[in-house]
Amino acid sequence: MSRIGKKPIVVPAGVTVTVDGHKVTVKGPKGTLTKEFNKNLTIALEDGHVVVTRPDDSIEMRALHGTTRALIHNMVVGVSEGFKKVLNLVGVGYRAAVKGKGLELALGYSHPVIIDEIPNITFAVEKNTTIIVEGIEKDVVGQVAAVIRSKRAPEPYKGKGVKYADEVIRRKEGKKS
Known part of the structure; x- marks a missing residue:
């Protein structure tokens, strides 16, 4: 059973x-x-x-x-109660801003990354480096957070990128000289 x-x-x-x-x-x-x-x-x-x-x-x-x-x-x-996912931006010059109901991200590319407005999803930004994705549908909140993370996934050497707040990045050792 x-x-x-x-x-x-x-x-x-x-x-x-x-x-x-x-x-x-x-x-x-x-x-x-x-x-x-x-x-x-x-x-x-x-x-x-x-x-x-x-x-x-x-x-x-x-x-x-x-x-x-x-x-x-x-x-x-x-x-x-609603659902929420928290993402952190790690890296020099990485920042986020809410534009209307969408999201604008500066992730080290030559252009800003724009996340358009999504129904029933709200974005909030704290201290320019913490993104909060909130909504009433658990699967949609998780999918939107995964799309934002995929724009610059964290790399293992310096840990730069977009990561979940509770995510632990396994770090690699650099070149030995």
């Missing part, structure tokens, strides 16, 4: 969950998320908890059971 899939999802105060067959809508203070799930899984709202059950123990249903529960839990957390 799936340990994750069996756990009920607690719906906090201020969040409403609507289940319409296989379509789940979650409304909260930060916004609204709607997602469709597999028709074979049963999603029910029982006294303040969302419960996901599967019809049989086939490999496909076991895989979808925990995944569906995790996705619904992320929707509930997203509309109530």
